[in-house]
Structures are given as structure tokens and as C-alpha cells.
């Protein structure tokens with residue numbers, strides 16, 4: 001894919017987004033208020049964080065279904081480390097993120113060492129990590145976190161929700177890595193033709209390992225932010241989260257077959273999805289209706305993407 | 315007699331690149347009409363127009379005298395036009411019979427697929443192509459390239475083809491398989507089928523064609539009966555000049571030994587191979603398909619690491635367990651299958667050429683786009699790659715130009731040992747001579763070249779020494795002076811009993 005056709009997909013997304021926002025603004029006068037917008041940003045930060053490494057994963061032609069479970073596991077362990085083991089909270093937070101990374105590394109090892117297709121490998125760890133989370137928590141929730149901890153999920157820094165700063169920083173880093181570095185180039189090459197990537201002397205296994213580890217680490221981080229936002233931990237946190245994440249990425253123009261996709265696209269896809277969700281909620285549409293609309297938009301985006309890539313090479 | 319198909323003043327552009335200019339062309343029943351031209355001349359494009367894949371911008375297409383607009387390849391097939399494409403398009407997971415009848419399987423009265431009829435039909439078709447040994451229930455993915463091609467042809471014939479189009483059918487075949495294919499083509503011609511035949515191999519054209527049409531840069535040059543042309547006149551029509559030497563081998567001083575294999579094996583596929591390769595030398599490896607040549611190359615390159623034996627670079631033992639390790643030692647491998655192993659087709663020429671040295675083009679992990687673009691532009695000029703520019707997608711290039719991109723990519727690594735597996739497959743005479751000249755020049759600068767080729771003239775014409783492989787082992791070695799076609803040819807088949815184990 002050339003830069004030009006990337007931009008074309010993103011232009012169309014942007015247009016869709018503008019249309020959606022206009023429609024939503026007309027539906028409800030509460031939509032275009034600073035409060036609502038900032039609140040929406042807060043709500044989408046966790047999915048947004050997860051969508052960044054997921055873009056890498058899908059660009060390699062893989063998938064990570066286990067992010068929601070890793071998220072739940074890290075959340076539970078944060079509570080256990082702090083409340084159960086009595087560790088200082090900052091240390092517990094760091095350990096929770098680390099556990100996410102280790103869980104991701106586990107995915108990567110299964111996929112690269114034993115050549116298990118990512119779909120199967122992460123489907124298995126989706127069950128495994130969720131099972132661990134439930135086993136550890138015994139359905140008990142942890143509450144009573146200290147006040148300073150809520151800055152992360154409920155506070156503001158320089159007028160913006162704290163987690164938005166995390167999202168922005170990691171998004172910029174991800175965009176640079178994917179777009180401009182050898183690591184990013186390797187990621188695209190693996191997705192477009194893994195055999196040729198290997199025959200070119202690129203380190204395919206290491207690249208994949210790093211990507212899945214990164215996916216786990218970010219899931220750990222998102223879990224800590226989430227716990228801070230909702231002030232409690234429970235074992236079913238993040239159930240089904242992977243669907244939102246994958247939807248945002250695919251909506252953003254990343255090809256599910258690999259080799260194609262950008263961080264900017266993912267961010268646009270994320271915002272579009274969040275706008276639809278909140279707009280529909282404000283308009284009084286119930287949860288099921290929202291899912292239907294998002295499904296339709298997703299299909300439209302995929303069809304559009306197919307059409308574009310076909311025009312692209314004549 | 316009415317022509318089966320006729321093109322009148324057809325033009326076609328991609329963007330603002332005019333690929334065909336006012337081309338007229340026709341095929342009569344029972345004739346083999348060869349289509350010639352350099353890489354990128356527009357041969358495949360012309361064929362795609364006849365087979366309904368592309369539409370002409372101007373001009374008209376007539377099928378049996380009737381002007382038509384083919385909406386799809388399916389419609390072309392319905393009108394008796396069958397095509398065997400340059401890149402084989404079979405489904406590896408399906409059986410031979412299923413592939414042959416894909417999309418038009420015989421049905422029972424109830425509308426279900428009539429399996430017995432399908433299998434017996436497939437059997438009959440393959441028999442009519444003299445392929446009695448090919449089992450209709452085998453998965454296509456397990457077949458050799460030659461057999462896959464027979465399946466493609468059977469598939470084409472299964473739809474009552476009046477016209478069979480073959481785009482470089484022998485490019486991937488060894489000589490003996492190619493000869494068999496020619497017999498099949500002649501038999502079809504005698505049945506009254508019209509055949510369009512694209513090939514860069516001159517002997518085939520003269521052995522087979524009734525008429526030839528030459529394209530150059532998308533323009534129609536001439537259509538001539540085969541009796542009125544010579545190899546020389548065809549070449550000068552194709553390239554607009556004459557080529558003085560196809561095998562420009564220069565004598566170079568041989569330097570120190572760069573690469574040495576001592577009893578290297580990989581499982582049962584590569585058996586106790588020993589060889590030495592010196593700087594400035596071109597070492598050719600001849601052998602039939604399946605003789606272990608490519609497998610030896612893959613072992614040296616670290617794809618299938620050696621399971622026993624020793625590899626030495628500059629006299630020092632090394633471990634090569636990955637292509638990255640091979641590359642770090644200055645070993646480059648231009649693979650046999652460019653589509654699968656050589657190229658990332660959805661990416662640009664620039665991204666492909668820089669792929670193997672991407673870490674060298676980076677500063678602080680960031681890719682230096684300026685240097686990358688410069689490398690791509692230089693390579694396009696140096697190898698004469700026909701493209702709109704560095705940003706063109708590789709999959710839009712003609713087959714021969716794709717091959718040049720793979721070469722450019724590996725030359726860019728500035729290797730000390732260059733392994734080339736079928737380096738001129740699908741490349742036109744002009745470019746072939748250029749690549750041979752380049753090979754000679756690189757050897758002259760001290761590069762050690764290991765060349766695997768199924769074209770005997772190429773091996774004999776370019777090599778300083780020739781190794782012959784059979785059954786995974788080196789069975790003979792010849793110096794340039796002793797490497798006659800007969801001697802090498804008989805060593806390749808089991809007939810030759812000369813068993814000089816890999817010497818020195």
C-alpha cells in the first residue's frame with residue numbers, strides 16, 4: 001500500500017467521523033459540551049491503549065484475543081499485591097503491569113516457539129488468564145484505595161483527564177515505531193509476506209515476541225488505570241474488551257489479513273466508535289442497538305477498505 | 315478461416331503509463347502464435363485483455379468474428395478462451411480433480427457434485443496429456459511445479475477450450491519437463507486448438523511456433539511466419555539492437571577460499587556435501603529438480619541449518635542457524651521462488667530493495683528515508699528495472715522486473731558470497747545478458763558466486779567450475795574446459811556413473 005491510499009482510507013474515516021459528530025450534536029444538545037467530550041475521552045482511554053499494540057499485532061497478520069483477560073488478571077493482582085500481600089501501592093502497580101507483560105510474553109512464546117496460530121493460542125490464554133483471575137480473586141472485590149491513586153483514573157492534569165496523557169504519549173510512540181523505524185518495517189513485512197521477511201534475514205520471531213509482550217504490558221497498564229477510574233477490582237473486569245479493541249483497529253483500516261494499517265487510523269477508528277456509542281446512549285438507544293450500529297459501521301468500513309485497495313492497484 | 319480471437323488497434327494504460335499502443339493481433343485455429351518482447355513489453359497485459367481480466371481502453375476484441383466486451387474471465391472461459399497464467403493459480407489444499415473442475419463441476423440430477431464423473435473426467439483429461447502417473451486425488455500443494463502446470467492445462471481443457479493461452483509456461487520447469495510440455499502443446503494444436511505462447515526461451519519458439527508477434531514498449535513491431543525470422547532478427551526486433559554476447563564470461567583471478575563446506579548434511583535431503591568457493595569465482599551447480607541443489611543453498615543460508623558437517627567462512631568454522639546469521643557473514647541468497655520467498659509484493663520497490671539492509675539504513679532506529687529512496691533510484695537505474703518509480707508496488711511489475719528487484723535487494727547488502735537460485739528465470743534475453751554481465755563484473759570485483767540453474771547453457775556458459783548434484787549429494791565436478799553438455803548432462807541423470815566425490 002502506498003502512503004496515498006492509506007491517507008485515502010483515513011480521509012474517509014475522518015469524513016465519517018465528522019458526519020457522525022454532526023448527527024449526534026443534532027440529536028442531543030448535551031453531546032457537544034466540554035464535560036461530555038472529556039468524559040468520553042476518559043471512557044475510551046483503556047480501549048484506546050489496548051488498540052495501539054493490537055494494531056501491531058494485526059499488522060503482523062496475528063490477533064490477540066487474550067487482552068481482556070490479561071486486563072482482568074492484572075486488575076485482580078493489583079488488589080492482591082496491595083491488599084492481600086500488603087505491598088506498597090506503587091510497587092503493586094508496577095508488579096501488575098509486569099504481570100501483564102509476562103502474560104503477553106507467554107502468548108508470544110506459544111505462538112513463536114510452537115508455531116500455534118495466534119487465534120488459537122490467544123483463545124486458549126483468554127480462558128486461562130480469566131480462569132486464573134477468577135481463581136485468585138475468589139469473587140472477592142478489593143476497595144478502599146488511597147485518595148492519590150484516583151488521580152490516574154479520575155483526576156486531571158493540565159485540564160485533561162490523566163489517562164488521556166498516557167494514551168497520547170503511547171500513541172505518539174507507537175506511531176513513530178510503526179511508521180518510521182526498522183521495527184515497524186519488519187512488522188509490515190511479516191504481515192505482508194512472512195516467508196519473504198524471514199528470507200530477508202529479518203528476525204521474525206523476536207519481533208512477534210516483542211509485540212505480544214508489549215500488548216500484555218499495555219493491558220496491565222490499562223488495568224491499573226481502570227481500577228483507579230472505578231475505585232474497585234473485580235475478577236470479571238475487561239470481559240469482552242478484546243472485541244471493542246479489535247473493532248477500533250479494523251475500523252481504522254488495519255487489514256485483518258496483515259501488512260496494512262496505521263496508528264492514526266486506529267485512533268480515528270477508536271474515536272468514531274466511542275462517538276457512536278455515547279451518541280446512541282444519549283439518544284436513548286439501548287446497549288443492543290448500539291452493538292448493531294457498530295457492527296454495521298464495521299462492515300461498511302471493511303467493504304470500503306476492500307474497494308479502495310482494489311482501485312489502488314488497478 | 316475466421317480467427318479465434320482478434321485484437322484490432324487495442325490500447326491500454328495504467329494511470330498515465332501507456333502499456334499497449336495500437337496493437338493488432340490474431341490467432342487462427344490450429345496454430346501456435348508466439349508472443350515475444352522484453353520484460354514489461356506488455357505481453358501479459360495483452361493476454362489479460364484476451365482472457366477478460368482487463369478491458370482495452372481503445373480498440374476492439376473479436377471472438378470468432380464477433381466484436382465482444384468480456385465482462386470477466388468467466389465469460390471468456392464460456393467463450394472457449396482458457397488461460398494458464400504466469401503465476402500458477404491453483405488451490406493447494408484441493409485435490410487435482412477438484413482443481414480441474416473448480417467452478418464447473420459436473421452435477422448429478424439432484425444438483426450435488428457428481429464425484430465419480432468428476433474423477434473419471436479428470437483422469438481422462440490427464441491421460442490425454444500423457445500424464446498417466448498423476449493421481450487425481452492428490453492435493454495440488456504436494457505436486458511439483460511441472461505437475462501443477464499439467465493440472466492447470468487440464469483445467470483449461472476441461473472447459474472445451476478453443477484457445478489456450480500460456481504465459482511463460484516453461485519458466486519454472488527443468489529442461490526435460492519443458493520438452494514434455496512442448497509435446498503436449500503440439501498435440502493440442504493438432505486437435506485444432508489455437509495457442510498463444512509466451513516464452514523467453516528462443517529454442518522453444520523455433521520448435522513450436524507457426525507465427526511470432528513481437529512487442530516492444532507496448533508497441534506492435536511485427537507479426538511474421540516463423541520461417542521468415544532468425545534468432546538474431548527476433549532479438550533485434552525485441553530490444554531494438556543486437557545482443558553480442560549472452561554469456562559474457564570474463565576470466566578473473568581467483569582469490570582465497572571464502573566459503574567451504576565439509577561433509578555438510580541436512581537430514582536426508584542434503585548428504586555429505588563438500589565444496590569450496592573462492593573469491594572471484596562462479597561455481598555452477600547443475601542437477602535435475604529435486605537433486606538437492608536448492609536444499610544445499612537453503613542450508614548454507616541458514617533456513618534449514620546443517621544437521622552435521624562443518625561450514626567455514628574465510629577458513630573459520632561458523633554456525634549459520636538463521637538467514638540473519640548468514641547475512642551477517644556476508645552471504646546473500648536470491649531465492650528460487652520470487653513471489654513467495656523473494657518479495658513482499660504489496661509493498662513498494664523502495665521497501666523491497668531496502669528490506670535486507672534496513673538496519674543499516676537506520677540511524678538511532680529511525681529509517682533514513684532519503685538514503686532509502688536514493689538506494690531504490692540507483693538500483694532501478696543500475697538494473698534497468700522498468701517501473702514508474704521507487705514508489706510503484708512490486709506486484710504491479712512484470713515478472714522479469716520483479717526478478718530484478720530481488721537481485722537488487724541482495725546486491726544492496728554488498729555480499730561476499732552470492733548464491734543465486736535460478737537467477738534468470740522468466741527474464742528476457744536482453745536482461746539476461748545484462749544479469750550475466752553483472753555476475754561477471756561482480757565476480758571480477760572479488761565476489762564469490764554460487765549459481766544454481768536448470769538451464770544447462772547458462773551453467774556451462776557462466777561457470778568457472780560446475781558441480782553436479784543428484785539425490786542430495788555432489789556426484790561430479792568439472793572444470794570449465796571439461797564441462798561439455800554431454801558430460802554434465804549424463805552426470806545429472808543416473809546414466810553417468812562418474813563418481814568423482816566433491817574434490818579439494
Ligand SMILES: Nc1ncnc2c1ncn2[C@@H]1O[C@H](COP(=O)(O)OP(=O)(O)OP(=O)(O)O)[C@@H](O)[C@H]1O
Nearest residue numbers: 328333353354355356357358359710711712713714
Ligand atoms: N496493475 C498495474 N498497474 C500499473 N502498471 C502495471 C500494472 N500491470 C502491469 N503494469 C505495467 O505494465 C507494463 C507491462 O507489463 P506486462 O506484465 O504486460 O509485461 P510482460 O511483457 O508480460 O513482461 P514479463 O516478460 O516480464 O512478464 C509493465 O511496465 C508493468 O509495470
Ligand SMILES: [Mg+2]
Nearest residue numbers: 358400712713
Ligand atoms: Mg509477463
